[in-house]
Amino acid sequence: MTCCTLALAATVPLWRTIDQPPALKLLVASIGLAFIVGELWWFLAPHGSGVEARQGSDGRQEVTITVDGGYDPPRIRVVAGQPLRLTFHRIDPSSCVAQVIFPDFQRSLDLPLEASTSIDLLPAQPGLYPFHCGMNMVRGMLDVVAA
Ligand SMILES: [Cu+2]
Structure with missing residues (x-):
C-alpha cells in the first residue's frame, strides 16, 4: 500500500x-x-x-515643529538670508526621534521628551534642505526660497 x-x-x-x-x-x-x-x-x-515660517521679533523667522511619529509640519518654507529659529516640540517617546540632523548645515540637535528645543540656522542660499532623525527614517524638508 x-x-x-x-x-x-x-x-x-x-x-x-x-x-x-x-x-x-x-x-x-x-x-x-x-x-x-x-x-x-x-x-x-x-x-x-509647505508651511510658511512666521516672522518673529528682530527679523527672525520662526517655526514650531511637533515631533510625533513624524515632523509636523514636515515641510517648511522660509526666506533665504534671514535667520531662522526652529523649535521642536517632541511628544513621541520613541528614541528614533531623539535627535534631529541638518546635514547641509552640519548641525544636529538633541530633543528631550516632552520639551521644546530650538536651533538657530541661517539659510543663506535658496534650495531644498532635508533634515531627519538620527537614523534617517523620519524626514522633513526646509524649502528655502529667494527673498
Ligand atoms: Cu529615527
Whole structure:
C-alpha cells in the first residue's frame, strides 16, 4: 500500500501552473504596480507646498515643529538670508526621534521628551534642505526660497 501511495505522489506534481486569461494577468499586474507607485508617493513625494515660517521679533523667522511619529509640519518654507529659529516640540517617546540632523548645515540637535528645543540656522542660499532623525527614517524638508 505504501509503495502505491508513493508512486502516485511521484506522478502528481506538487505545483502546477493554472493558465489565466491575459486580461486577468494584466489586471493583477496593474494593481501591483498601482500599489508600488502609491507607496513611493506616500514615502517620497513632497506633500503640499509647505508651511510658511512666521516672522518673529528682530527679523527672525520662526517655526514650531511637533515631533510625533513624524515632523509636523514636515515641510517648511522660509526666506533665504534671514535667520531662522526652529523649535521642536517632541511628544513621541520613541528614541528614533531623539535627535534631529541638518546635514547641509552640519548641525544636529538633541530633543528631550516632552520639551521644546530650538536651533538657530541661517539659510543663506535658496534650495531644498532635508533634515531627519538620527537614523534617517523620519524626514522633513526646509524649502528655502529667494527673498
Ligand atoms: Cu529615527
